[in-house]
Amino acid sequence: MSDSTPPNPSPRIRVAGTGGLVVEFGSVVDSRLNRLVMALDARFQEAAWPGVIETVPTYRSLLVVFDPLVADRRALAQELATLAADVPIDEEPATRRWHVPVAYGGNFGEDLDHVAALHGLDPGEVIRQHASVEYRVFMIGFAPGFAYLGGLTKALHTPRRLDPRQRIPAGSITVGGLQAAITSIEAPSGWHMLGRTPLRTFDLRRPDPFLFRPGDRVRFRPISEEEHARLSTLADMGVITADVEKLA
The missing domain is CATH 2.40.100.10 (Cyclophilin-like)
Structure with missing residues (x-):
């Protein structure tokens, strides 16, 4: 990351019901935030976490839908927080x-x-x-x-x-x-x-x-x-x- 490139915003993990987690990167409509979302989605998909049903990328957040009988919410939240903390913006998928x-x-x-x-x-x-x-x-x-x-x-x-x-x-x-x-x-x-x-x-x-x-x-x-x-x-x-x- 160059000195002129602003740091990534701190991600926030929110609970979305019994079978959902949301990773938020901010609160505005912005192409840079959207690139972070897409990069995180690609990185998380590679992890192939058991019990995950689907991911839904939005403007500035990623919804992860999972089966609570298969995936542990706390462990999944920790994995998402770890991945989101340093996801490179240039890692966006093709x-x-x-x-x-x-x-x-x-x-x-x-x-x-x-x-x-x-x-x-x-x-x-x-x-x-x-x-x-x-x-x-x-x-x-x-x-x-x-x-x-x-x-x-x-x-x-x-x-x-x-x-x-x-x-x-x-x-x-x-x-x-x-x-x-x-x-x-x-x-x-x-x-x-x-x-x-x-x-x-x-x-x-x-x-x-x-x-x-x-x-x-x-x-x-x-x-x-x-x-x-x-x-x-x-x-x-x-x-x-x-x-x-x-x-x-």
């Missing part, structure tokens, strides 16, 4: 970068013009800024396959809608606060819709229905409505309509 096609504006992005006006930008500049950065999947939550994305440019940080919609379509590309998101299924939302992707991020026909994993990177690629229609037809057939590259 991940992937997704290039996600998006049709912006019109019927696909009903809030694009509103968001542009709110920030004193034209809609084309909103699209350019939204598609010019790389996002990080902080966590999967709220709905199956719903991806919370960090990395939204500050110029597009937007308060959530005062009148949430009861339903928005699957594949909606949204912004809310300092985050972006990709909606996986039709669901309620108070976030602003900028566009829509034909990509199915949750599909029960696949061996693993969840396309994204925490730690994945995402870049958006603007497409036309015609291209969206073509790719939607392929997606209906089960084709994954996004390019992906593996990262070391």
Whole structure:
């Protein structure tokens, strides 16, 4: 660790019922904390602790679900505390970068013009800024396959809608606060819709229905409505309509 690198925050271990423990690294939405969570998850998975059912990484914490009849909670908590105390941030596991096609504006992005006006930008500049950065999947939550994305440019940080919609379509590309998101299924939302992707991020026909994993990177690629229609037809057939590259 260089002199300019801040020390890792002290982890806190919390009890989550009779079969859960939570390791917390802080209380903010931050890519550095999220990298620590992912590094701890990878290190703990290697330990293959008996009785552990699953781990759930979030923005800044790791939930460990275990069978209390098999795993001793105190011993497990001590193991987690030991691993978390010195987990190197550069130990994050290899991940992937997704290039996600998006049709912006019109019927696909009903809030694009509103968001542009709110920030004193034209809609084309909103699209350019939204598609010019790389996002990080902080966590999967709220709905199956719903991806919370960090990395939204500050110029597009937007308060959530005062009148949430009861339903928005699957594949909606949204912004809310300092985050972006990709909606996986039709669901309620108070976030602003900028566009829509034909990509199915949750599909029960696949061996693993969840396309994204925490730690994945995402870049958006603007497409036309015609291209969206073509790719939607392929997606209906089960084709994954996004390019992906593996990262070391």
